[in-house]
Amino acid sequence: GIQVEQSPPDLILQEGANSTLRCNFSDSVNNLQWFHQNPWGQLINLFYIPSGTKQNGRLSATTVATERYSLLYISSSQTTDSGVYFCAVELGAAGNKLTFGGGTRVLVKP
Amino acid sequence: EAQVTQNPRYLITVTGKKLTVTCSQNMNHEYMSWYRQDPGLGLRQIYYSMNVEVTDKGDVPEGYKVSRKEKRNFPLILESPSPNQTSLYFCASSWTSSHEQYFGPGTRLTVT
Numbered sequence: 001g002i003q004v005e006q007s008p009p010d011l012i013l014q015e016g017a018n019s020t021l022r023c024n025f026s027d028s029v030n031n032l033q034w035f036h037q038n039p040w041g042q043l044i045n046l047f048y049i050p051s052g053t054k055q056n057g058r059l060s061a062t063t064v065a066t067e068r069y070s071l072l073y074i075s076s077s078q079t080t081d082s083g084v085y086f087c088a089v090e091l092g093a094a095g096n097k098l099t100f101g102g103g104t105r106v107l108v109k110p
Numbered sequence: 111e112a113q114v115t116q117n118p119r120y121l122i123t124v125t126g127k128k129l130t131v132t133c134s135q136n137m138n139h140e141y142m143s144w145y146r147q148d149p150g151l152g153l154r155q156i157y158y159s160m161n162v163e164v165t166d167k168g169d170v171p172e173g174y175k176v177s178r179k180e181k182r183n184f185p186l187i188l189e190s191p192s193p194n195q196t197s198l199y200f201c202a203s204s205w206t207s208s209h210e211q212y213f214g215p216g217t218r219l220t221v222t
Contacts, residue, residue: 030208041198041216048210086153088211096160096207097143097168100153
């Protein structure tokens with residue numbers, strides 16, 4: 001079955017809007033990361049966050065490991081935020097690799 | 111600058127012609143890994159290495175080989191590439207699999 005599930009699959013935002021992306025996972029995690037894949041295909045690390053809350057500029061993330069989910073918040077979105085956002089986890093039962101979610105494709109319109 | 115580099119970035123080749131994609135990291139990381147990304151299938155792990163001379167299969171190892179003779183390098187070898195290996199490939203490194211992984215820029219491979 002699906003081990004890492006992201007929602008929504010697609011998101012269209014007007015520039016300046018706020019949004020929340022969600023990642024659900026099926027097991028305890030040793031590692032959880034959020035990535036942004038830009039239009040050129042590069043995977044850019046946003047957060048390493050197996051638990052707790054972190055903030056970096058307009059982005060912040062929260063992982064509630066006991067409830068098996070993580071949230072990525074984008075505030076005051078900009079067109080450069082467009083791309084695909086991936087959650088990736090190292091699940092306790094499947095160590096030594098990151099299992100990626102299906103991603104959330106975000107389009108920010110000017 | 112701490113980074114993971116891959117070469118080449120783009121490659122078009124023909125079926126059966128052996129090729130190697132290099133991966134190098136300058137962070138003294140123990141763990142390195144290769145992933146491929148395909149539309150509709152997401153990113154999947156091909157091989158990983160916990161340390162020098164220690165490698166193991168990921169989810170989709172068929173048709174690939176790796177080696178880890180030095181800590182900094184982890185080349186991906188396609189002995190006889192086939193069209194179904196056309197994909198975007200990423201190398202990654204970290205202290206361990208449970209630490210933050212850093213990804214290379216990707217190698218876009220087309221096999222005709």
